[in-house]
Amino acid sequence: EDKVVQSPLSLVVHEGDTVTLNCSYEVTNFRSLLWYKQEKKAPTFLFMLTSSGIEKKSGRLSSILDKKELFSILNITATQTGDSAIYLCAVGRVEGNEKLTFGTGTRLTIIP
Amino acid sequence: DAGVTQSPTHLIKTRGQQVTLRCSPKSGHDTVSWYQQALGQGPQFIFQYYEEEERQRGNFPDRFSGHQFPNYSSELNVNALLLGDSALYLCASSSRDLPYNEQFFGPGTRLTVL
Numbered sequence: 001e002d003k004v005v006q007s008p009l010s011l012v013v014h015e016g017d018t019v020t021l022n023c024s025y026e027v028t029n030f031r032s033l034l035w036y037k038q039e040k041k042a043p044t045f046l047f048m049l050t051s052s053g054i055e056k057k058s059g060r061l062s063s064i065l066d067k068k069e070l071f072s073i074l075n076i077t078a079t080q081t082g083d084s085a086i087y088l089c090a091v092g093r094v095e096g097n098e099k100l101t102f103g104t105g106t107r108l109t110i111i112p
Numbered sequence: 113d114a115g116v117t118q119s120p121t122h123l124i125k126t127r128g129q130q131v132t133l134r135c136s137p138k139s140g141h142d143t144v145s146w147y148q149q150a151l152g153q154g155p156q157f158i159f160q161y162y163e164e165e166e167r168q169r170g171n172f173p174d175r176f177s178g179h180q181f182p183n184y185s186s187e188l189n190v191n192a193l194l195l196g197d198s199a200l201y202l203c204a205s206s207s208r209d210l211p212y213n214e215q216f217f218g219p220g221t222r223l224t225v226l
Contacts, residue, residue, distance in 0.1 A: 004154070034214065041200060041220040042116075043155070048214055088154055099145070099168055100204075100215060102154030 002027040006089050006103035014111050017079050021106045023089030024071040031094040033065055033072050038086045038105070046074070046087075076108075084110045114139060116205050116218035124224045125193050133188040133221045137205030144186040145215060146178060147202040155202055161186050162208065190223075198225045 003026040013019055025033065032050045036043035047056045052067035060079075065072045076083055086107050090100040117136045125131050137144050143162045147155035157170035161180035180186045184205075190197055200222050204215035 032214075036217070041222075042202070042217045045214065045216060090154075099157045099160060099170070100147075100155075101157070102147075104152070104154045 002101040004103035010107040021074040036088040118218040135203030141205040149200040
């Protein structure tokens, strides 16, 4: 059975700090790893990684995938209160289907 | 361009009742997946619809059923509701034309079973 483990479960930092969120996975026929941000209800898409070692960046957020060690990290630099949310990691398989297996998420709280 | 829409926003039911949740996918998308997110948990895959057929199913009982219409919109039905069915139900849309598993989520329906 596919498995995604995120750490830490929760994190509280001060505005301006840099944070690193972790995601490890076990999945048969890995195709992609996705990061989502969930503030109230709908998870909003952040990144999708399919190739190892390639960093994806969007402003202060960046993510990298290590397919050999089966993990990914999400970095957020110069954090702002608007970054407070639950960050979800999900993996998808090759096999023509699009089922995603999610971790339990990391709850990030930014203190002003 | 409308994103994924879901209705209703909130719903309160009692044990044993039946509920129907609705989802309209993002414009241009043809595949709808349903997820259940219990409090403090990540979303759990329920099933996926493509070409009006259930293509894959997660570890959920037969009380959970669905349908996809020709316009790609979808319904999730849950019969004989249990207290444990209380959760946020998320619909995600995607396209078979996309090479990977990118899915876009709707705002969800919060179901409370009393």
